[in-house]
Every structure is written in structure tokens, then in C-alpha cells.
Amino acid sequence: MSPRAAGGGRGDPGAILPLGEAAWTVVLGERVDAAIHERVTALAAAIEAERLPGVLEIVPAYAAVTVFFDPIGTDAEGLRERLAALARERMPGRNAFPPSSGPSGPLRPVHPAGARDGRPLLVIPVSYDGPDLDDVASRTGLSRDEVIRRHSAPEYRVYLLGFAPGFAYLGDLDPSLVLPRRSAPRTRIPAGSVAIAGEQTGVYPLATPGGWHLIGSTPLAMFDPAREPAVLLRVGDRVRFERIP
Amino acid sequence: MIEVVKAPPFAAVQDLGWGNGRAWGLPPGGAMDPLLLAAANAAVGNDRGAAALEWALGPGALKFGRRALVCVLRGAELRVEGETMEEAIAQVPAGGTVEVIPGATQRFLYVAVRGGIAVPPMLGSRSTYLPGGFGGHEGRRLRTGDRLPLGDAGRRTDRGMARSPSAEGGDWGAPVPAESKPAADVVLRVTRGPQWDRFDAGARERLFSSAFKVSNASNRMGYRLTGPGIAPRETATLPSEAACPGAVQIPDGGEPIVLMPDGPTVGGYPKIAVVIRADLRLLAQCQPGRRVRFREVSLEEARGTLRAPDAGP
Numbered sequence: 296m297s298p299r300a301a302g303g304g305r306g307d308p309g310a311i312l313p314l315g316e317a318a319w320t321v322v323l324g325e326r327v328d329a330a331i332h333e334r335v336t337a338l339a340a341a342i343e344a345e346r347l348p349g350v351l352e353i354v355p356a357y358a359a360v361t362v363f364f365d366p367i368g369t370d371a372e373g374l375r376e377r378l379a380a381l382a383r384e385r386m387p388g389r390n391a392f393p394p395s396s397g398p399s400g401p402l403r404p405v406h407p408a409g410a411r412d413g414r415p416l417l418v419i420p421v422s423y424d425g426p427d428l429d430d431v432a433s434r435t436g437l438s439r440d441e442v443i444r445r446h447s448a449p450e451y452r453v454y455l456l457g458f459a460p461g462f463a464y465l466g467d468l469d470p471s472l473v474l475p476r477r478s479a480p481r482t483r484i485p486a487g488s489v490a491i492a493g494e495q496t497g498v499y500p501l502a503t504p505g506g507w508h509l510i511g512s513t514p515l516a517m518f519d520p521a522r523e524p525a526v527l528l529r530v531g532d533r534v535r536f537e538r539i540p
Numbered sequence: 541m542i543e544v545v546k547a548p549p550f551a552a553v554q555d556l557g558w559g560n561g562r563a564w565g566l567p568p569g570g571a572m573d574p575l576l577l578a579a580a581n582a583a584v585g586n587d588r589g590a591a592a593l594e595w596a597l598g599p600g601a602l603k604f605g606r607r608a609l610v611c612v613l614r615g616a617e618l619r620v621e622g623e624t625m626e627e628a629i630a631q632v633p634a635g636g637t638v639e640v641i642p643g644a645t646q647r648f649l650y651v652a653v654r655g656g657i658a659v660p661p662m663l664g665s666r667s668t669y670l671p672g673g674f675g676g677h678e679g680r681r682l683r684t685g686d687r688l689p690l691g692d693a694g695r696r697t698d699r700g701m702a703r704s705p706s707a708e709g710g711d712w713g714a715p716v717p718a719e720s721k722p723a724a725d726v727v728l729r730v731t732r733g734p735q736w737d738r739f740d741a742g743a744r745e746r747l748f749s750s751a752f753k754v755s756n757a758s759n760r761m762g763y764r765l766t767g768p769g770i771a772p773r774e775t776a777t778l779p780s781e782a783a784c785p786g787a788v789q790i791p792d793g794g795e796p797i798v799l800m801p802d803g804p805t806v807g808g809y810p811k812i813a814v815v816i817r818a819d820l821r822l823l824a825q826c827q828p829g830r831r832v833r834f835r836e837v838s839l840e841e842a843r844g845t846l847r848a849p850d851a852g853p
Contacts, residue, residue, distance in 0.1 A: 312735075313732065313733075313734065313839055314733070314734055314782060314783075314784055314787065314811070314814060315731060315784055315814035315817070316731055316814075316816060316817065316839050316842035317817070317843075318782070318784060320734050320781060325778065325779070326779060327779050352559070352560065352562045352563060353563060354562045354563050354782040354805065354806070355563070356779065356780055356781040356806055357779035357780060359779075361781060361782030363562065363782075363784070366817075366843045366846050367843075371839065455780055455806060456563065456564040456565045456806075457804060457805050458565065458806070459671070459672060460561060460566040460669075460672055501672045502673070518672075520663050520672075520674045520675065521662065525561075525564075525663055526564040526565075529563070530563070
């Protein structure tokens with residue numbers, strides 16, 4: 296077998312790496328960066344719009360898009376080549392956003408860089424009553440109100456969904472609020488807890504363990520398996536937090 | 541209706557899981573040993589992806605509200621009304637009690653009932669997602685006193701809930717292979733993972749030359765393996781990207797974690813290899829302490845294992 300077919304290629308931008316026999320990961324960068332992430336969402340949308348045969352699921356992440364396909368009856372190498380071509384169109388230095396050639400995707404249109412205003416915006420109501428709010432205030436040297444103001448000011452980007460169904464990693468947090476994760480993670484965090492850690496913020500969709508700082512809570516169900524759609528956010532969406540009593 | 545008259549230490553409703561939620565954090569889930577689930581379903585005339593009970597760690601008993609055809613795979617003792625059955629399949633009379641006593645070698649067994657377990661599907665599957673507490677029967681393990689609805693035994697069950705026939709854990713056309721001898725190391729075929737290049741020659745060599753032990757810290761999300769360290773060249777994690785069942789993640793300590801069906805959909809640990817789908821069930825069935833080894837195969841070879849068994853040369 297050729298080294299290329301065997302996979303394990305370097306993780307350079309543009310590389311297509313195998314994640315098992317039924318998925319390709321397209322690498323677009325090696326760090327958390329809004330510009331790289333813009334290419335991630337654009338590539339994911341383009342792949343979706345192509346409706347490539349055999350493709351089952353498309354998972355955009357911080358700096359890579361993974362495409363899961365049916366390993367039976369799919370031309371895996373042909374798919375890889377198509378993904379490589381789509382990725383090349385989106386590398387820096389290229390005309391990153393050529394006119395859309397395919398039909399528009401079923402779920403999301405392709406947005407050019409900078410046109411984030413077209414992305415869905417979710418406003419999440421928050422009671423800033425979390426058990427770690429005072430601790431965050433003292434560790435950042437800010438007042439409680441200032442922590443709240445700085446958390447609810449930005450428009451965040453959904454970089455990634457994972458950890459639990461519907462858990463959105465939102466960035467970028469105001470630099471003055473950046474703290475490492477708690478040294479002692481909690482074994483159970485209530486669903487709806489609004490939390491911060493590192494350069495990110497998020498809402499726990501389910502009662503799970505976790506190590507982020509809890510600053511508030513939302514009555515909004517971020518995940519409800521009985522609801523259609525079960526999750527309120529997709530990667531690339533925009534989010535704002537709005538203070539409620 | 542089935543009543544759980546004595547819950548085993550671990551039992552939950554599973555089918556072949558989801559194939560539509562990775563983009564928002566829902567793993568594929570479903571049976572840890574989809575081939576065994578399919579075989580048990582086939583034995584009672586169900587479609588292979590019908591919902592059944594995934595059962596582990598000890599004995600338990602079920603009472604049937606109506607006459608039912610039941611199959612228990614594999615390696616378990618099956619008693620109907622106190623009488624040990626010679627076969628793995630039995631007709632249970634209305635009001636009859638079934639006891640299931642797992643054997644020692646397999647970790648998960650499946651109790652399939654003609655008509656399937658008719659809990660309401662959620663997001664397209666009847667599987668139980670224990671980490672999130674939803675799906676299956678009230679999103680949790682079965683407890684004594686639970687009552688589970690049964691599907692119509694006069695009709696074939698609906699065709700599994702997996703979106704694609706070969707979605708994760710899906711199209712397992714091959715016959716159930718004989719169990720490997722308990723004494724032998726279990727050999728797991730792997731393809732090179734996306735971060736293969738982050739490991740030096742020594743780490744790669746240790747991956748394939750060493751035996752690893754399945755740790756007690758193993759569950760439906762992942763199996764930890766103990767053995768020689770396989771640290772990557774740089775310990776830095778990468779920005780989280782998609783993972784999948786079978787992914788062999790190497791945390792900073794260097795001891796592998798193999799992701800299982802309920803494992804996270806994304807992660808930042810480097811993945812040195814990925815266990816091929818056909819072999820992941822072999823790992824799933826390993827009891828703690830069991831020794832496993834990895835053997836490299838090409839992507840083509842891995843895909844070849846998934847072809848229908850009647851496909852000609």
C-alpha cells in the first residue's frame with residue numbers, strides 16, 4: 296500500500312487524513328482562530344451542498360472538517376480527491392470563495408468570509424446567579440456587574456459542538472475573563488448552567504460533570520431530545536447572552 | 541410487556557444507535573457488539589437492528605406478560621420457568637419467567653424478543669444514551685420493577701433505526717465467528733490514525749509489539765488500556781476535532797484509550813490508530829484484565845472486511 300493510501304499524512308493545512316476506514320478529516324489549520332474557523336464552516340457548507348454520494352455526516356470543528364461516509368459502496372479515494380479539491384479552493388492565497396457552483400445546501404447556505412451577519416443568531420437569556428460568579432470576580436479583579444457586562448457584551452461564534460449533545464464551545468471570551476479550568480471539576484453540573492473557561496464560554500445542555508466556572512443559568516433548553524430540532528445551535532452560528540433577573 | 545423482576549447489575553435497551561448527530565455532539569451509540577445484537581434479533585425473526593436488551597455483569601430475571609420467543613446470545617445460561625434450556629432460543633409462555641445467567645468470557649450479551657423492545661424512539665433510535673440520560677427506557681439502566689413494552693410479535697420489526705444500513709454498527713453481514721480462546725491475546729486490526737505522524741518510530745513500534753491490558757476503567761464511552769507508554773513527540777493536544785468509536789487516543793500519560801460507541805464525538809488527544817469496525821466488538825467483549833494486541837491493516841483491507849460475505853472474489 297502506498298503511504299498516502301495508508302493515511303497518517305502530516306497534519307498540514309490541506310491534508311486529508313483517515314479517521315478509520317469510513318471517514319476523512321480535512322485539516323485546515325492547527326490552532327483556534329476565527330479566520331481558520333471561517334474556512335471550516337465554508338468548507339462544511341460546500342461539502343453539504345455537493346451532496347456527495349455515500350456521505351453520511353459532516354463534522355466541522357476548530358480547524359478541521361471530518362466527513363463520515365458509508366464504507367460499503369462508496370468510492371473512498373474519489374471522495375478524498377473531491378474533498379481535497381474543495382479544501383484547496385479555500386486555502387489562503389486562493390480565491391477563497393468562488394461563486395457557488397453546486398446547488399445550495401439543504402441546511403445552510405454558503406456564506407463568504409465577513410458575511411457573518413447572515414448566520415443565525417441565538418439570544419440566550421441568562422440569570423447571572425452562578426455559584427462561581429464571586430470567585431470569577433475576585434480572580435479577575437472585576438466587580439460582579441463588570442463580569443456580567445463583559446460576558447454579555449460580545450457576539451460569540453459557535454466553534455464546535457461536542458462533549459455532550461448540544462454543548463457549544465463559544466468564543467472568543469473577553470480577554471479579561473480568561474481563567475484556567477477549575478482545579479477540582481464538579482461531578483454534576485445542572486443543565487442550563489452558563490460557564491466560562493479559557494477563552495471560551497458555553498452552556499451545559501445536560502447534567503454532566505465539568506470543570507468550567509459557573510457564572511449563571513438559562514431557562515432555555517439547549518438540548519431536548521424530544522424537540523425538533525433537538526439542538527438550537529450549529530457550528531458557525533452566532534450567540535449573544537442577555538441578562539435577565 | 542416485560543417486567544424486570546430482578547435487574548442485572550447492568551442492562552439497558554440498545555439498537556444500532558444514531559447516525560445523524562455527530563455534528564452536534566451525539567455519538568453513534570448503540571450496541572457495543574452490534575453483530576451479536578443482530579444475530580440474536582435474526583434468531584427470533586426480527587430485523588437485525590431491532591431494539592433488545594444489552595446485559596452485563598450478572599444474572600437477572602424477566603417476566604413476560606405474553607407468550608414470547610426469546611434469544612440470548614451468547615455464552616449465557618437461559619432458564620425458562622426454572623428449567624435450563626439447551627439452546628439459546630426459547631419459547632416463553634404467557635406469564636413465564638426467564639432467568640439469564642451470563643458466562644464468564646463475554647462482557648455483553650443480548651436478550652432479543654420477537655417483536656423487539658418497543659420503547660419510543662428518540663432522535664431516530666431506541667438506544668439508551670447513558671451519559672446524557674435519554675433514550676431507551678427512561679434514559680437509564682434497567683431497575684427491578686421496570687416494565688418494557690414489546691413490539692408486535694406477528695410482524696417483522698421495523699428495519700433497525702440506523703439511518704444507513706452500514707452506519708456505525710450497521711451492516712454486519714458476516715456470520716458470528718467462533719469465540720477466540722480465552723487464553724489467547726485478542727488481536728485488533730487498526731488503520732493508521734490521523735495523528736500517526738506525531739509519534740516517533742519507537743512509539744509506533746511499541747503499539748504493535750506490545751500487549752495491552754483492558755483496564756477496569758472501561759465502559760460504553762471508552763476502554764482504557766494499560767501497557768507501555770506511547771507518548772507522542774510533542775505532548776501538546778490539538779484543537780479538538782472529530783473522533784469516532786475505535787479511535788485509539790493517546791492522552792499525555794501515554795496509555796491508550798479506545799473510544800467506544802458512547803464516546804465523545806470530538807477530542808483533542810492525538811489518535812495514533814483506529815480499530816477497524818469489524819474488530820471493535822472484539823474489544824467491547826473483553827473483560828477487564830484481558831490482553832489485547834494491535835495489528836496494522838490498510839484502509840482497503842479494513843473496508844474489505846465490511847463487504848457482504850457472499851460477495852464473490
